[in-house]
Amino acid sequence: MYVVIEGIDTAGKSTQLELLKEKLPYAIFTKEPGGTPLGIKLRTMALNGEAKSKIAEMFLFMADRAEHIEEVIKKYKNDTIISDRSMISGIAYASALSIDELINLNLIATNNTLPSHVILLELTPNELKFRLSQKENDSIELRGIDYLINIQNRMKETIKRLNINHIIIDASLKIEEIEKKIEDFINGE
Ligand SMILES: Nc1ncnc2c1ncn2[C@@H]1O[C@H](COP(=O)(O)OP(=O)(O)OP(=O)(O)O)[C@@H](O)[C@H]1O
Ligand SMILES: Cc1cn([C@H]2C[C@H](O)[C@@H](COP(=O)(O)O)O2)c(=O)[nH]c1=O
Numbered sequence: 001m002y003v004v005i006e007g008i009d010t011a012g013k014s015t016q017l018e019l020l021k022e023k024l025p026y027a028i029f030t031k032e033p034g035g036t037p038l039g040i041k042l043r044t045m046a047l048n049g050e051a052k053s054k055i056a057e058m059f060l061f062m063a064d065r066a067e068h069i070e071e072v073i074k075k076y077k078n079d080t081i082i083s084d085r086s087m088i089s090g091i092a093y094a095s096a097l098s099i100d101e102l103i104n105l106n107l108i109a110t111n112n113t114l115p116s117h118v119i120l121l122e123l124t125p126n127e128l129k130f131r132l133s134q135k136e137n138d139s140i141e142l143r144g145i146d147y148l149i150n151i152q153n154r155m156k157e158t159i160k161r162l163n164i165n166h167i168i169i170d171a172s173l174k175i176e177e178i179e180k181k182i183e184d185f186i187n188g189e
Contacts, residue, residue, distance in 0.1 A: 002073060002113070003186060004086040006155055007121035008148045009141045010131035011171045012178065013084050016121070019179050020082055028076045031084035033064040036071045049139035058094040058102075065090055066109040073113055086115055088162075092154035093140070099158055118159055118166035119182055125149050127172050 005013045021029055034043035042064040051057040065087060073081060087110055091102040123131070129145050141148075159166050167185045169178055 001080045001117065001186075002077075002083070002115045003081065003117040003119070004083045004088065004115040005119045005121070005182075006085060006088050006159075007171060008123060008128065008152045008155070010128060010135070011121035011123050012175070013121060015175060016119075016178060016182055017082065017084055019175075020182070023183070024080060024082070027080040027082050028072070029082050029084075030068070030072045032068055032086060032089065033061055035068045035083070036064075038067045039064040042067075047138050047140065054094070054096040058090075058096065061090055061094070062105065062109045065106070069110045069113050074111075083115070086118070088115075088118060088120075088155055088158050091158045092151045095151065095154065099154065099161060103158070103161060114162060114164055116165060117186060118164050119185060120155060120159065120166060120168045121171040121178070122152065122156075122168050123149075123171045 005016060007013050017029065020027070032039070033046060034040050042060050045051070046057060046060040046064070051060060073083075087106040090106050090109075091099060094102055097105075125145055128148060132141055132145070135141075156168070167181065169181050171178070173181075
């Protein structure tokens, strides 16, 4: 089982992952970007805004993804893998290209490996504004509310086009309510 938790910055992914770690101690927890030794270096480059070209930035994330698929997802394919982000973020955030072009490029990077379960935490613009105001923002978060809400719409469109098994959860619900919905989805209920 290859489960991914998706959502724009501050949607609550880390909060839910911490709860899942307690519940599923046998699962492999991983993330993009930065789930491998090479990925840690690529993550720093991408998030520090070192690439001036949007296409170069996209390839930094895509190199991270290709390494992550090979070194983590394929290696543990018979286990329960839970990943913070996936190619869905890759396609949604790389808004310089069309979704169809990005699907093709990402299927090369992932060797056609798709998640079996996608959990998307969906934020309202107001809740996003509040949560961003409560933290120090990295170079991507500094792009603002409209940018991130557009990315969230692209995430929904990407999930639709890939036709993946998924659940969209209102990220403003109470933490325990979200936790229960995720648990039921993973357990196939
Ligand atoms: N259901 C919730 N209701 C209210 N606040 C929440 C909820 N879930 C998480 N938060 C708060 O929102 C903030 C962002 O949460 P978290 O770090 O889990 O998000 P994230 O999706 O992992 O963010 P990022 O992608 O930026 O790392 C934290 O302050 C967290 O406590
Ligand atoms: C996979 C991926 C991620 N991003 C962006 C999304 C976030 O702003 C950061 C990652 O930070 P997090 O705290 O680990 O969530 O990177 C992106 O732009 N492109 C991608 O492919």
